Amino acid sequence: MSKEVLIRTQDLSKTFGTTKAVKQVSFEVYKGEIHGLIGENGSGKSTITNMITGIHTVTSGEMFLEGQKYEPKNQLDANRHGVSIIVQEMNTIEDLTVAENIFFGNEELFIRNGVIDSKAMNKKAREYLDVFGFDKINPADDVVHYTFEERKMIELVKATYFNPKLLVVDETTTALSHDGREKLYELIRHVKNRGGSVIVISHDLQEVLELCDSITVLRDGEHIKSFPVTDEITEDDLKKHMVGRELSGKYYREDTHSNIEGEVVMSLKDVNVEGILSNINLELHKGEILGIGGLTESGMHELGKVMFGALENQTGTVSLPQKNVEIGSIKTAIASGVAYASKNRDQEGLMINASILDNVCLSSMDKLQRKGFISPKRERRFTNEYATKMNVKMENINQFVSALSGGNKQKVVLAKWLGRDSDILVLDSPTRGIDVMVKASIYELMQELTKQGKSIVMISEEILELIGMCDRLVVLKDGEITGELLREEGLSEEKIIHYMI
Amino acid sequence: MKNKVKSLVLLLGLLVATYLVFFILQPTRFGSAESLFILLQQCLLPSIAACGFYFVLTMGLFDFSIGANIILSALVACMLSVQFGFVGLVIGAILVGTLVGVANGFLYLKFKIPSIIATVGLMIIYECVASYLAGGNSYVLAEEYRILGQAPWNIIIAVIAFAIAMFIIKFTRTGIYIKAIGKNEPMAQNMGVNVSKYKVIGFILCGFFTGITALLTICYSSTVIPVQGMSSMSRNFTPIMGCFIGLAFKKYVNPVISIIIGEFIIAMIISGIMTNGLDSTLQNTIIGVILLVIVAAMGLKNKGKAEVVK
Numbered sequence: 001m002s003k004e005v006l007i008r009t010q011d012l013s014k015t016f017g018t019t020k021a022v023k024q025v026s027f028e029v030y031k032g033e034i035h036g037l038i039g040e041n042g043s044g045k046s047t048i049t050n051m052i053t054g055i056h057t058v059t060s061g062e063m064f065l066e067g068q069k070y071e072p073k074n075q076l077d078a079n080r081h082g083v084s085i086i087v088q089e090m091n092t093i094e095d096l097t098v099a100e101n102i103f104f105g106n107e108e109l110f111i112r113n114g115v116i117d118s119k120a121m122n123k124k125a126r127e128y129l130d131v132f133g134f135d136k137i138n139p140a141d142d143v144v145h146y147t148f149e150e151r152k153m154i155e156l157v158k159a160t161y162f163n164p165k166l167l168v169v170d171e172t173t174t175a176l177s178h179d180g181r182e183k184l185y186e187l188i189r190h191v192k193n194r195g196g197s198v199i200v201i202s203h204d205l206q207e208v209l210e211l212c213d214s215i216t217v218l219r220d221g222e223h224i225k226s227f228p229v230t231d232e233i234t235e236d237d238l239k240k241h242m243v244g245r246e247l248s249g250k251y252y253r254e255d256t257h258s259n260i261e262g263e264v265v266m267s268l269k270d271v272n273v274e275g276i277l278s279n280i281n282l283e284l285h286k287g288e289i290l291g292i293g294g295l296t297e298s299g300m301h302e303l304g305k306v307m308f309g310a311l312e313n314q315t316g317t318v319s320l321p322q323k324n325v326e327i328g329s330i331k332t333a334i335a336s337g338v339a340y341a342s343k344n345r346d347q348e349g350l351m352i353n354a355s356i357l358d359n360v361c362l363s364s365m366d367k368l369q370r371k372g373f374i375s376p377k378r379e380r381r382f383t384n385e386y387a388t389k390m391n392v393k394m395e396n397i398n399q400f401v402s403a404l405s406g407g408n409k410q411k412v413v414l415a416k417w418l419g420r421d422s423d424i425l426v427l428d429s430p431t432r433g434i435d436v437m438v439k440a441s442i443y444e445l446m447q448e449l450t451k452q453g454k455s456i457v458m459i460s461e462e463i464l465e466l467i468g469m470c471d472r473l474v475v476l477k478d479g480e481i482t483g484e485l486l487r488e489e490g491l492s493e494e495k496i497i498h499y500m501i
Numbered sequence: 502m503k504n505k506v507k508s509l510v511l512l513l514g515l516l517v518a519t520y521l522v523f524f525i526l527q528p529t530r531f532g533s534a535e536s537l538f539i540l541l542q543q544c545l546l547p548s549i550a551a552c553g554f555y556f557v558l559t560m561g562l563f564d565f566s567i568g569a570n571i572i573l574s575a576l577v578a579c580m581l582s583v584q585f586g587f588v589g590l591v592i593g594a595i596l597v598g599t600l601v602g603v604a605n606g607f608l609y610l611k612f613k614i615p616s617i618i619a620t621v622g623l624m625i626i627y628e629c630v631a632s633y634l635a636g637g638n639s640y641v642l643a644e645e646y647r648i649l650g651q652a653p654w655n656i657i658i659a660v661i662a663f664a665i666a667m668f669i670i671k672f673t674r675t676g677i678y679i680k681a682i683g684k685n686e687p688m689a690q691n692m693g694v695n696v697s698k699y700k701v702i703g704f705i706l707c708g709f710f711t712g713i714t715a716l717l718t719i720c721y722s723s724t725v726i727p728v729q730g731m732s733s734m735s736r737n738f739t740p741i742m743g744c745f746i747g748l749a750f751k752k753y754v755n756p757v758i759s760i761i762i763g764e765f766i767i768a769m770i771i772s773g774i775m776t777n778g779l780d781s782t783l784q785n786t787i788i789g790v791i792l793l794v795i796v797a798a799m800g801l802k803n804k805g806k807a808e809v810v811k
Binding site: 054055073074075076077091093094095096100104105107111114115116118142144 | 668671672673674677680681683684685688689690691692693694751752
């Protein structure tokens with residue numbers, strides 16, 4: 001059977017400010033196939049499908065739908081071309097009824113003499129809901145009365161009732177229960193059986209292999225490879241393409257030595273936080289990178305806050321033996337040289353709507369002031385010094401942080417703490433949502449800092465980076481330390497996962 | 502829908518409770534059928550304006566020029582009635598009101614500043630325009646036209662206005678899109694909704710209903726006296742209050758209904774305070790407290806997230 005191309009992109013690119021999210025990607029999806037789109041966080045998967053479905057505008061490049069030039073103005077326009085999307089987040093509008101949501105933008109189907117015929121609208125919605133067996137959903141109800149999952153199901157109907165040629169499913173499965181997933185798979189196969197095509201974005205590689213006819217791999221905004229799925233292809237093959245060969249080289253640390261000989265700079269004794277952490281005893285050494293791994297809910301993020309004195313309801317002690325200080329508040333933590341980069345960078349790590357200068361200087365006001373006054377000149381010099389040291393990509397130091405990419409925002413956070421000359425850096429998910437190049441520079445910086453005698457606590461959900469960077473790795477499960485592994489003993493993913501679950 | 506019943510009960514309960522409080526305090530002077538009917542007619546004015554304001558407030562916008570619009574529209578209507586009779590009166594009020602809405606909408610878009618500030622500035626201008634037009638005089642509506650402000654005519658006009666508002670909210674694309682913009686503007690934009698257009702439409706609708714309020718206002722009070730220095734603000738107060746109540750209950754009760762009930766409650770409170778002989782300073786204090794309590798209660802209802810006004 002000869003395969004017909006449904007959609008083709010030609011040198012498709014997208015730029016956000018100074019960040020190139022998608023770089024000249026050309027790939028095609030055939031009619032009647034399920035096409036998997038995979039890549040690490042920040043590889044540009046969603047950005048590409050958002051351009052295809054009219055959510056983002058195209059910076060440069062072209063798209064062709066069934067051989068015709070295709071330039072969707074917005075999501076609705078894409079729908080009219082037979083292209084629709086189910087996104088990760090909630091995409092129904094509260095205050096509108098189920099039927100109004102399903103037919104949003106297409107009200108003219110039910111307008112008679114300028115009046116919307118709600119009865120006909122509800123009736124039609126009922127029919128479509130019944131096709132999928134969603135008999136518990138009432139078209140006339142406000143969507144606010146339904147659960148997340150039910151609202152996702154409403155979105156499924158909204159995205160498919162007009163028999164789309166191309167359906168995009170953007171990481172929807174992870175948010176759904178088993179039943180919800182089954183419904184979604186059923187829908188995907190339904191679209192395929194009718195001759196339509198589906199693009200599936202998923203982190204669950206097993207799912208991708210089972211579901212998809214072909215796969216496209218993206219890395220750092222670039223098209224790496226497209227290939228049909230055969231029985232020989234394994235999850236590991238996909239991973240290899242996603243991470244890329246050069247990463248096994250100088251990306252992470254190269255030595256295999258555990259550097260934990262330095263004196264103890266931070267010590268946690270019997271730390272308990274009700275319902276979150278229990279009996280944590282831990283020591284951090286000078287010049288060490290201590291990794292903390294686990295599942296999101298394991299308490300590891302809270303442990304980072306404990307080290308920074310940012311939790312209030314804990315028992316036990318966090319002390320800095322050399323300085324003879326006990327950390328009980330953020331204020332003492334900062335004063336005694338502890339720095340903390342939050343996982344929620346935009347909310348807890350930065351003042352988004354303020355300049356780079358304001359952000360970098362904020363925690364060093366005491367150092368910048370002379371007799372109670374702060375000289376703007378000194379502020380500028382200070383900011384320039386550390387922003388340059390961190391290689392922040394910016395127009396100038398007065399630029400607002402909100403305009404920077406994720407990676408550059410993280411650099412500003414680090415510049416802020418380096419400016420304070422902090423000895424202990426607690427970094428929670430330091431590379432979250434950051435592209436490969438910036439990741440590499442952050443890893444490099446971490447090594448540089450430990451050489452200078454600083455100590456780092458790296459909390460991360462990415463096992464690979466923990467293996468790649470840490471001298472010692474502590475694994476948390478349900479608020480307790482379940483394992484402690486040294487770099488030199490050889491860390492493997494399986495070993496770590498074993499302690500995690 | 503349990504919640505629907507609960508909300509209606511709560512709303513009607515508030516109505517009855519307010520009545521009982523004042524009736525118990527002043528059984529002889531408050532709450533006769535006659536005086537309630539007068540109160541009902543009183544609350545029609547802010548209710549109609551609140552219906553218009555609803556379209557603006559739903560989108561997270563604000564209109565502070567309602568009071569100034571009422572004065573300006575009433576004044577022009579009064580002037581036109583001299584030449585064109587009933588037609589001049591009715592068309593004049595509604596047309597001027599709507600035109601003020603058009604101006605509000607376009608200037609808000611053009612200025613790109615928060616609607617609160619834009620409409621405060623415009624309020625001052627509308628007050629001045631009315632003062633220029635009046636040339637320092639107050640205008641009195643001729644006796645024969647005041648009949649529109651009396652039952653049953655005022656009630657007929659109000660019912661028509663309420664029906665139009667309900668219809669727009671429930672059965673037109675405009676109603677759906679305005680709700681959608683209020684709830685999630687980026688998403689609505691993405692779905693192909695021309696957000697700027699519907700914001701202007703919201704202001705125009707607000708002006709249109711304000712115009713109807715102006716018509717009844719001049720027929721009720723017969724005299725229109727232009728004011729300056731933001732004094733027209735006091736006329737904003739009741740429509741805004743009623744609209745907040747309408748928004749608070751919108752999930753379960755048709756907003757037009759809850760606006761009317763809300764305005765009736767407010768009218769009872771104000772008249773109840775007056776019959777209790779409190780001095781005007783204390784009256785105003787109590788009204789201010791009530792405003793804060795209602796808005797704060799709304800915030801609590803929405804889990805601490807009071808509707809943001811841009």
